Amino acid sequence: MDASAQDTRAAIDTLRDRMGQAIIGQRDVIERLLIGLLANGNLLVEGLPGLAKTRAIKALARNLECDFSRIQFTPDLLPSDVTGTEVYYQSGEGSEFRFEPGPIFANIVLADEINRAPAKVQAALLEAMEERQVTVSGTTHRMDPLFMVMATQNPIEQEGTYPLPEAQMDRFLMHVNITYPPVEDEVEVIRLVRAEETAAQAWPGTAPADTPAPVSQAAVFAARREIAGLHVSPEIERYMADLVSATRMPEGFGDDLKRWIEVGASPRASLALDRCGRTHAWLNGRDYVDPEDVRAIAPDVLRHRLGLSYEAQGEAVTPDAVVAEILRQVALP
Structure with missing residues (x-):
């Protein structure tokens, strides 16, 4: 590993x-x-x-050299509140319409409780996610090279919400679940927040003097270049394709999967397994992808891409249980 690669990993x-x-x-x-x-x-x-969904995303943005914006999704939000709009300006030299960028024009965008906003707003956000650009009044405005949307939603209090359609859920690379922490970790959380409150009182309105410099965007782009060059064997490629294929033809993998799966995953799932598998391998210090990299990220890649049958829902079968059965049934390379 050369010095540049070592610096990137560090x-x-x-x-x-x-x-x-x-x-x-x-x-x-x-x-x-x-x-x-x-x-x-x-x-x-x-x-x-x-469960610290917002805190986790803010922790990433705070320690990375980036512009961060948060959009609190509500039922009265408009698409222009996300993308921006044309504003009429008048001065002594004349008048003109100028585009005022919305909060979507940031490096890391937190879309908080995305299922609280109606379909038009969700569509505006998801178009920006997919195309990495926004078109307003016939003019296209591109996002920065570093652009990432992290949307949150709560699995409870669904009254008055607008659940994302399956076709739009498919545009998310991964669906990450956050669960309750163990008791020992919760004790550490209490201590951490208490220490933060103490520090805030010592430095009111300002950051502590010893705040370290954020990690540069150049390190992210360098890591992406290294990840793009990781070796993926034909056997691993076939394994990823077999996992996705099992969601489309579950009858070949046992009666349970046949009963549980109504709609399988799209080709985006195969692409996501490849991208996330290579990234997982790189984060664990390898220059090749092995089956455990694929198995580790498969639940996050597949859980939101499966359409479960009414029978599965009636039996309280979760997407994670279905993915676990797929991983058990599909032969390892």
């Missing part, structure tokens, strides 16, 4: 360590956020209220 490890200092006991979540960043994808983060 920078990403620094970013991971700093996030770990702000988020106690959620190492898998931190890893998934980094995978989304390095794989150049968008994430849907789901968990019950108070």
Whole structure:
């Protein structure tokens, strides 16, 4: 490994360590956020209220050299509130319409409770995610090279919400679940927040004097170049394709999968397995992808891309249980 590659890995490890200092006991979540960043994808983060979904995303943005914006999705939000709009300006030299960029024009965008906004607003956000550009009044405005949307939603309190259609869910690279922390970690959370409150009182309105410099965007782009060059054997490529194929032809993998799956995953799932598998391997210090990289990220890649049958829902079968059965049934390379 040359010096440049070592510097890149050290920078990403620094970013991971700093996030770990702000988020106690959620190492898998931190890893998934980094995978989304390095794989150049968008994430849907789901968990019950108070499980640090927003905090985790802010910890990433705070420790990275980037512009960060947060959009609180509400039922009265308009598409222009997300994308921006043309504003009429008049001065002594004349008048003109100028485009005022909305909060979507940032490097990392937190779309908080995305299922609280109606379909038009969701569509405006998802178009920007997919095309990496926004068109207003016939003019196209492109996003920065580093652009990532992290959307959150709560699995409860669904009254008055607008659930994302399956076709739009498919545009998220991964669907990350956050669960309750163990008791030991919760004790550490109490201590961490208490220390932060003490520091805030000591430095009211300002950052502490010893705040380290954020990790540069150049390190992210360098890591992406290294990840693009990782070796993926034909056997691993076939394994990823077989996993996705099993969701489309479940009858060949047992009666349970045949009963549970109504709609299988799209080719985006295969592409996501490849991108996330390579990134997972790189984060773990390897220059090749092995089956465990694919198996580690398969639940996050597939859980939002499966259409479960009414029978599965009636039996309280979860997408994670279906993915676990697929991983058990599909032969390893």
